[in-house]
Amino acid sequence: MPTKICSSCQTDTETVVDHKAGHELCSRCGLVLEINLLDEIPEGQNSPGSVENPVCETENSSKSSSSFNPSDQKTVKNSSKKGFDQITVMGDALGLTAEIKDRACEIYSQVDIMKTCRGRSINSIAAACLFIACKEIGSSRTLNEISAVADGVSKKNINRTSEAIKKQLEVESWVLHPRELIRRFCSKLGLENRAIKAVQEAAERAQNIDIRRSPKSVLAAIIYMVIQLCQRDPVPVRDIAMVLEVTEVTIKKSFKDISAYASRVIPEWYAGEEDVNKIPYP
Known part of the structure; x- marks a missing residue:
């Protein structure tokens, strides 16, 4: 299995490729190390598969949240792809930059692999990841605006999910600058x-x-x-x-x-x- 230096783990770690999304992930923490690897993936390895359960209900959820088993890659791949697609749709509707959408996808990958938000829908997690990314990078988007493009997810749901993600993944908190x-x-x-x-x-x-x-x-x-x-x-x-x-x-x-x-x-x-x-x- 290939290895790379993960900026989050600060160590040489094995990587896992999300063939459908074309992302290379750290097998320890789930950080997206490289994006758009589709041209490098051998033909025949990017079949979609079908998993309909929300990201927080993937199999083997009883395992440690700090470890990633490569055997779960197919489940993670499909739920990640759905989340990435939702982030892209919402981000485009809000006119957000590629930087914000990419950061939201990074956060979503960590949530997906570490099973941080059990019991929550893909839409609510994607919206929360986008909300966190907006605040980290400094985009002045409100909960009302994100909820309006989140396919029925309420402001309260987005806020609660984002707080759960921040607590578990220790992403940077923020202060709203008026x-x-x-x-x-x-x-x-x-x-x-x-x-x-x-x-x-x-x-x-x-x-x-x-x-x-x-x-x-x-x-x-x-x-x-x-x-x-x-x-x-x-x-x-x-x-x-x-x-x-x-x-x-x-x-x-x-x-x-x-x-x-x-x-x-x-x-x-x-x-x-x-x-x-x-x-x-x-």
Whole structure:
């Protein structure tokens, strides 16, 4: 069996080829070591086979999750192919880069071989892997957007599956940086460039203040404040909550926490302290 240095295991390890997908995998941890090997596979070795069970219900599930038995290769090959296909379909629908889709496939391969998500469907695992890859690489895709292309998989299901994968595979966790989503959120709410710039600067200033709310909650409160200072009809709080995927109660609580620092957060060039202090409670 061929060997290669695995960047994850940091050792010379035996490799297994997924003939259908054309991927070469580390036999220890499941990391995709090389992609698109189809041209190198001898003719007749890439027959599809047929396994209809979800990835988490493959045979020999009682074996250690940290080891891979080459005899299971056919089962892994078929379930991996289905997952890779689903990731490609969802990624294309969202207009994601090849880098993000490839990373999602790497995570899926580890999940598939190590049987990390027993009892979950291929669609939910593929969606969760894509969600993790987006956050790792810095694509500002929300659970709503991924759920919309995940063939009926709910946001709650995707989130729970991604948390299980992160815990078992120890993939990097992330913090949502509001700036990634500001322009898209503000555009959906009809804000002009000057107001968007004020939101971006306010979000950056807020990072230096000890506000114990999630970044998205703080951003929602900032957008609310900036909208109140616009020379235009205010956008209803429920619309802000819908666009940012938070609750109206969350916006009200976040505003209460950040309002004491409003004059430090809202840029001086956008509004004076007197106007900032007059912003009404949501």
